[in-house]
Amino acid sequence: MRGPRLHLTKRPIPPSTRALVDHLAQGDPAEVLTFGDLLDEFSERGFGLFLLLAMLPNFIPAPGVGALSGALVILIGVQLLFHFKHPWLPRFLARRTIQRSTLVHFRERVDKWLRRIEKLIRPRNPFFLENPVAHAFSGLLLILLGIVLALPLPLTNYLFGALVLGYSLALIERDGRLMWICWLLGVAEVAIVAGFSGQMIAWGAQVTDWVRGLF
Numbered sequence: 001m002r003g004p005r006l007h008l009t010k011r012p013i014p015p016s017t018r019a020l021v022d023h024l025a026q027g028d029p030a031e032v033l034t035f036g037d038l039l040d041e042f043s044e045r046g047f048g049l050f051l052l053l054a055m056l057p058n059f060i061p062a063p064g065v066g067a068l069s070g071a072l073v074i075l076i077g078v079q080l081l082f083h084f085k086h087p088w089l090p091r092f093l094a095r096r097t098i099q100r101s102t103l104v105h106f107r108e109r110v111d112k113w114l115r116r117i118e119k120l121i122r123p124r125n126p127f128f129l130e131n132p133v134a135h136a137f138s139g140l141l142l143i144l145l146g147i148v149l150a151l152p153l154p155l156t157n158y159l160f161g162a163l164v165l166g167y168s169l170a171l172i173e174r175d176g177r178l179m180w181i182c183w184l185l186g187v188a189e190v191a192i193v194a195g196f197s198g199q200m201i202a203w204g205a206q207v208t209d210w211v212r213g214l215f
């Protein structure tokens with residue numbers, strides 16, 4: 001049963017990704033938020049938050065979550081490619097709701113990793129975030145990564161989800177050096193998938209059969 005719809009009030013923007021996740025997870029776990037309300041509240045770093053929300057389904061083991069996350073990543077990539085100033089959502093997505101309990105669960109799964117990562121990231125090298133060409137290149141890579149994420153390739157959700165999470169951290173923390181690293185990893189992962197997708201599917205099928213054999 002859904003809890004009451006949450007009406008967000010303006011609060012100071014948290015200074016880090018981990019603080020932002022903690023901020024979102026605070027309150028009654030039964031409260032319901034909409035994607036549109038969340039992006040409006042965090043407009044300064046909306047694209048990073050959008051990517052963070054897009055990755056939520058990817059860290060929940062369930063069939064078809066890669067396709068959902070991939071579609072959202074593609075939507076974000078298109079907007080970065082065309083240099084949107086603020087994330088745009090179709091009305092049916094803006095009205096989609098998420099319970100705060102889901103954000104609490106996500107925080108519990110990523111908190112220890114964010115604690116380690118945030119020691120290494122900070123605002124720097126703004127060229128890789130603000131230059132129009134760099135902005136468009138980030139969008140293009142996210143489109144490609146979203147397509148790969150949406151493909152039914154076994155054992156890849158966490159790998160590509162972690163990389164997209166890196167893009168999210170770079171945008172939220174305004175870390176151009178981290179964005180540059182994500183570019184390199186993104187190009188490498190897309191190239192690997194393009195060259196070895198058939199073999200990866202075969203390996204994944206073998207691993208799946210082996211796991212089934214254990215039970």
